[in-house]
Every structure is written in structure tokens, then in C-alpha cells.
Amino acid sequence: MSKVHKLRNRFLVAALFAMLLASAPMPAHAASKEIIELQTQVQQLLDMVQRLQSTLDGRFGVLQHLVEQAADNANQMTVTVNALQQKINTQSEAGNGKLDAVSGQVQSLNDSVDELKSRIAKLDKSVQDLQAQLQNIQSPPAGVTPAGAVPAGGPASPATGLPGGVPATVQIPPLQETYQAGVRDYNAARYDVAAGEFQDVLHYYPLDDLAGTAQFYLGEIAYRQQNYTDAIKAYNAVLEGFSGNPKAPAAQLRKGLALLQMNKKEAGIHELRLLVQRHPQTPEAAQARAKLNGLGIRISAR
Numbered sequence: 001m002s003k004v005h006k007l008r009n010r011f012l013v014a015a016l017f018a019m020l021l022a023s024a025p026m027p028a029h030a031a032s033k034e035i036i037e038l039q040t041q042v043q044q045l046l047d048m049v050q051r052l053q054s055t056l057d058g059r060f061g062v063l064q065h066l067v068e069q070a071a072d073n074a075n076q077m078t079v080t081v082n083a084l085q086q087k088i089n090t091q092s093e094a095g096n097g098k099l100d101a102v103s104g105q106v107q108s109l110n111d112s113v114d115e116l117k118s119r120i121a122k123l124d125k126s127v128q129d130l131q132a133q134l135q136n137i138q139s140p141p142a143g144v145t146p147a148g149a150v151p152a153g154g155p156a157s158p159a160t161g162l163p164g165g166v167p168a169t170v171q172i173p174p175l176q177e178t179y180q181a182g183v184r185d186y187n188a189a190r191y192d193v194a195a196g197e198f199q200d201v202l203h204y205y206p207l208d209d210l211a212g213t214a215q216f217y218l219g220e221i222a223y224r225q226q227n228y229t230d231a232i233k234a235y236n237a238v239l240e241g242f243s244g245n246p247k248a249p250a251a252q253l254r255k256g257l258a259l260l261q262m263n264k265k266e267a268g269i270h271e272l273r274l275l276v277q278r279h280p281q282t283p284e285a286a287q288a289r290a291k292l293n294g295l296g297i298r299i300s301a302r
Helices: 002-023 033-138 175-187 191-204 209-224 228-241 248-261 265-278 283-294
Strands: none
Touching: 175 191, 175 209, 191 209, 209 228, 209 248, 228 248, 248 265, 248 283, 265 283
């Protein structure tokens, strides 16, 4: 390109020099044949310069158009590549989200099956215990006189109602009164007394809904006493044997928090995630999300 500019400049200089010569005043006798030929050559040179200028202008225009077209193509290619990259990223994020959701559903299904097995085993044990209790009621131990019967060894003792001071059979405590007493003692921080009352509810009424709640309070007592190992065992008993109990979400939340207190971070996070998946609309799930977000794990509200 620089050679073309130099050539054009030289032609322009020669043309200007020739024009100056042609326009300079000369004597009439100097208008010889050589001057005429020189003027002719100068005119030819000027014509060549004009044609060269026209050719260069045309080529410059084509080159400029090609440069602009290449720039437009590059811009379009950049936009296309950016859009494709964004689409790939979106599809990748969506794929990862679906994979996480499917993994969570599979894990939740496995956990539900395990809970169902544990609950069936719990129910089977409860039925066996209930059958044993019924057999004990129907067949009292030797030496115990049924109510209203006259003992074979003579009249009943006025103090005990049984011959020879034989102790009476254990009285089953009433359900509601025992449970309410346990709640009162728990709120009053009389944890040992409350634990005994909740244990009575579990022992004598294992199939009642309050049994699951009593089991949860046993976990709460252990948690307040910072006995996180026993607390987790109690919460597991709620989740495995009383998964339909209203306290099940709270049990899973407290289990996750207990694991975090024991520096078992991964296990605690796992429990809090399960809580959000199983009971997403509960207040406990909201607490679990807040705790996970505080740990740097983003869990959006559903």
C-alpha cells in the first residue's frame, strides 16, 4: 500500500512540473516539436494519474466495505457465541438442578422405606407387648386375688385388701394426666421427673399418638442437658416409630441441630435438607432453610 502512495505522489509531482512548464511563457520560436511532444507526454501522464486515482479510490472503497463486513460478521459471531454459551450454562444449571432433585427424591424414598420398615417392626413389638400385658391381666400371678373374690387363705387384710400382706397389682396411670404432668415438669425444668412420666406414657400407651410426642420430649430433655447422643436416639425413635406424628418435623430439625452441635456438619446438613424436602411448608423447614443459609448453603423458599 505504501508503494502505491509513493508512485501516486511521484506522478502528481511530475504532472505539476509538466503543467508549470506548459504554462510558463516561452518565445514563439521555442515552440518546437520537442515541446509539443513533451506536452503530449505530460497530458498522457495526467490521464494515467487520474485513472490510477480512480482505480485506487475504487479499491479503497471495496477494501473498506470488506473491512466493515468482516467487523459485522465478527460482531454477529460474538453475539451468537455468547448466546450459545448462555444457553449451555442455563441447560447445565437446569440439568444439575434436576439431577439434585431426582437424587433427593430417591434418597427421600429410601428413607421413607427405611422408616416404614422400622415402624412395622415397632408396631410388631408393640403388639407383642400388648399381648403380653393382656395375658398378664387375664392370668394374674399366683397369690394375687382377683377383685371381689374371697382369698382361699382367709379374709383380706384391711390394709391391703389381700391375704398375708401380698401387694396389689400395679395400677396403670391415666394417659392424659400422666402426659400433662410430664409437660408441666418439663416446662418447670424438673427433667428427671418429666422423663419418668414420659417413659410411663411410652410404656403403657405405646400405640397412642401421645406416645410419639412423649418420645420427642425425651429428646428435648436430653438436648437441653447437652446430651446430644441420647437426644439423637430419641429423635430417631420419633422419626422411625412415629413418622406421622405432628412432632416429626421438629424431631428432624432438632436432630440436625444436635448433629451440628457435635461438629458432624455433613450429617447435620443432610438432616436439615431432608426436613426441607419432606415438610417444605412447615415452620421447622423455614428454620432449617435459615440455618442452611447461615452455613453458606443457599436453599430457596418454595
